Amino acid sequence: MTAPSLPAVPTSRPTLGRSVRLFRAHRVEQSDPDRFYGILATDSVGQLTRYVDLRGTRLLDVGGGPGYYAQAFRDAGASYTPLDSDLGELSGLGDPEPGTVVGSGMALPFRDGSFDVTYSSNVLEHVPDPWTMADEMVRVTRPGGLVAISWTLWYGPWGGHETAPWHYLGGEYAARRYERVHGHPPKNRFGTSLFEVTAAAGLRWARASEQFELLDAFPRYHPRWAHWVIRVPVLREVVCWNVLLVGRRR
Known part of the structure; x- marks a missing residue:
């Protein structure tokens, strides 16, 4: 008896309505993370399926956190492996996901070519050497x-994360202001767990x-009609908000 085939996953169409839903979801990232990350996970799967059929693939999620993306990728048919350097983050929803790996994105504990797909969402700005992490993701992806x-993006409206928009006056100032106003330091501290990462640097890499x-x-x-801004230096750093690079390992 053959196993039933998985349904095709609908691709994420880059319409204005989708953009409005995603930007609205960002408003509840801190207060309702289940809603925010659930929306983002579903959308992320839809974006990837524009480039690859995830059914039967071995997928590594670098910085997978507590597992918000796990079910979405598994529903799409992927064999999902999350990695994070922070056990506290991995346990945010209870016990870590089965198969979870604790390790550094800048030194992935996997052999060359171990995965069909490597993915990372909103993690690069949290590591001190982002392009080493990008190189590592390429290394553990199989050729093709x-x-x-x-x-x-640091210079975008959400670049300082919960300290925005004060990061425009400097990351250290924004962190100090946040602590003064809220009585505790921000989760994302500039120079420690939050770094300046630009679109230009990513394109150069x-x-x-x-x-x-x-x-x-x-x-x-x-x-889609606004994708042209990625080609405009300076403007893209403010307007793009978040950049997605998609490619194949040679």
């Missing part, structure tokens, strides 16, 4: 496999990498 990396073939680069949350 897909690599997708997104991150929040993608074009210079010998192992990564860039397929697409665009503002992750924007409608």
Whole structure:
């Protein structure tokens, strides 16, 4: 008896309505993370299926956290492996997901070519050497496999995360102000767990990498008609909000 085939996962159409829903969801990231990350996980799966059929793939989620993305990727048919460096983050929803790996994104504890797809959502700005992490993601992807990396731009409106928009006056100032106003330090502390990562740096890395073939680069949350802003220096750093790079390992 053959196992029933999984239904096709609908792709995420980059419409204006989708963008509005995602931007609204960001307003409840801190107060209702289940809602925010649930919406983002479903949308992320839809975006990836524009490039690859996830059914039967071995997928690594770098910075997978407490498991918000796990069910969405498994529902799409992927064999899902989450990795995070913070056991506290991994336990945020209870026991860590089965198969969870604790390790550094800048030194992934896997052999070359271990996965068909490597994915990372909003993690790159939280590591001190983001392009080492990007290189590591490419390394553990099999030749021909897909690599997708997104991150929040420092000069965008959400660049300081919960300290925004005061990060425009400097990351350290924004952190001090947050602690003064709220009585405790921010979760994302500039220079420790939050760093300045730009669209320009990501595009330079993608074009210079010998192992990564860039397929697409665009503002992750924007409608398709606004994707052109990624091509405009300076403007893209403020307007793009979040960038998604998609490519294949050569």
